[in-house]
Amino acid sequence: MRWIFVCLSLVLAATPEARAQGRFGKESPHIYPLGGIEAVGEVLSGGWIKVTTVADKGPAAKGKLRVGDVIQKVGGKKLAGDGNAVMLVFEAAVEAAEAKKKGKLVLTVETTKGKTEKKTIPVKHLGSHARSCPEKCKKCDAILRAALDYLKKEQTGDGQFSKQAANMNHAVATAALAGLAWLGDPQGWKRYGRNINNAAEFVMKNAGKERSMGMRPAATGGGANWNQTNWSLGYGAIFLAELVKHKKKASWMKALKRMVDQIAANQEQSGGWAHGPGGPNALGYLELEIMSNFTLAAMGMAERAGLQVDRAKLLKGIQWVKKCTSGGGVAYSPKPGQAGHGDPGRTAGAYWAFRQCGRKGRDTAAMAKFYERGMAELHEGHACATMHMLNGALASALIGKKSRKAYWKMWRPFFMASRGVGGAFDYRPNKESSVLGGRTDRTWGPAFVTAHYAIVMQLGRGRYKLLDTPRKP
Structure with missing residues (x-):
């Protein structure tokens, strides 16, 4: 096929012209939206996520997540596996944080300077899903x-x-x-x-x-x-x-x-x-x-x-x-x-x-x-x-x-x-x-x-x- x-x-x-703007295209086949925190990342071969886009004034930006940071853990859980498996773990953590008032998502990242840091993302309070x-x-x-x-x-x-x-x-x-x-x-x-x-x-x-x-x-x-x-x-x-x-x-x-x-x-x-x-x-x-x-x-x-x-x-x-x-x-x-x-x-x-x-x-x-x-x-x-x-x-x-x-x-x-x-x-x-x-x-x-x-x-x-x-x- x-x-x-x-x-x-x-x-x-x-x-x-659209590709030149960097908004969408074929930069990598492993690019995923990081649902709920207004950022985008590339899932690397080991399961870690390299941040490629951070929206201005979004939750990720407020938590000082930077382009080039590599996310190794989310909420204390190590990221491993293929892209879909990794992103479902990531999203589950985001949704758990969104269910709480003043919820926060804690990420363990390796910065572009090679340092390992914890960054706290203040997610929006959206509550939990209704049964219906x-x-x-x-x-x-x-x-x-x-x-x-x-x-x-x-x-x-x-x-x-x-x-x-x-x-x-x-x-x-x-x-x-x-x-x-x-x-x-x-x-x-x-x-x-x-x-x-x-x-x-x-x-x-x-x-x-x-x-x-x-x-x-x-x-x-x-x-x-x-x-x-x-x-x-x-x-x-x-x-x-x-x-x-x-x-x-x-x-x-x-x-x-x-x-x-x-x-x-x-x-x-x-x-x-x-x-x-x-x-x-x-x-x-x-x-x-x-x-x-x-x-x-x-x-x-x-x-x-x-x-x-x-x-x-x-x-x-x-x-x-x-x-x-x-x-x-x-x-x-x-x-x-x-x-x-x-x-x-x-x-x-x-x-x-x-x-x-x-x-x-x-x-x-x-x-x-x-x-x-x-x-x-x-x-x-x-x-x-x-x-x-x-x-x-x-x-x-x-x-x-x-x-x-x-x-x-x-x-x-x-x-x-x-x-x-x-x-x-x-x-x-x-x-x-x-x-x-x-x-x-x-x-x-x-x-x-x-x-x-x-x-x-x-x-x-x-x-x-x-x-x-x-x-x-």
Whole structure:
């Protein structure tokens, strides 16, 4: 699968300008956010953490933690093991301190001068998680509010996140996801109404347009096809479909109609969808199943929002996804060498898309079982683990309360440990990124990750009209 990752890295990598700012990129495959103290660190081979970023005026800065310090112990416990194991120990100590008034996190560090010192980090008092978490959980609500406010701060006047934009498709996707995150807030229109409107305007203006924004252009020499516009059409249409169920506006409906018509027009002869129109891409492949999840969901949600869609193409798309499915698991495509290799994140996305299109039966039941058996592997999803995490949450919200609780119980420590700087959630490495040295999640920046995880925290709580509700068969 390395060749697929290389393709995504070339097409969707951050701009040179963004990398020059040092905000995100491929500095090391072992960089982790130090959840809750507003710092970032690299997990070294022995399990110690070398601090790489300290936010001004954050808890880490107040505790005089410095870039270059190497954290050896947290709360008296030695740090050892791989990155994920180390960060879960670190986050457990942070959360224990956050539960106390005037809580403090004691770190044993080796300074840049070679001295061993103890540094005390004054963490924010957030209390403990409620039993009903994330519902009626003051701690999670505070973390979610900080994430939504971070997105508000990072959004530029034209509705996008230009400081973190990799290309136009990424810019549209991030704007759409942020819009969905704000829509989930019970007071979203009061707090973020202008941001939602600006995101909608940006999506309407740019979805389906290919522009490099300082990167590799859509088409290169030698006939290579780098068109990726189906991503912006899919994300954009999902956002607008949810948006018009919250507030009707003729221009939004008109734009949604244009997008779903273009999605239908871009369907391949097989019934699946590629990254974009124009034939096989530079690496010679065409359809990919996970793209079809977003385009099918967009068509289903648009129909639920009151639009007529091309039902023949919608049904053809469903049949193509079924060809990718074996034993409930959904593969990358039905081609030899790919068929039969199901993935839980991809399967979760297919389940969600099918339910948005009104499908419920043996196929969706098998998908649900396959996904729930593999739920623990969601973050090992190929190329964009952040997307797989959201797919799982969407599927669990539709499967039911038991699945939703199982998801949150399993993954809450992960999300708490993913807290980054300034209220953002940030990317955490997985096995694939450790081997390949980077991922699209990191190069796309924290706004992309934050929007995903802010949506996750709001699913199944009655905050969305379409996104986490099934269509009746």
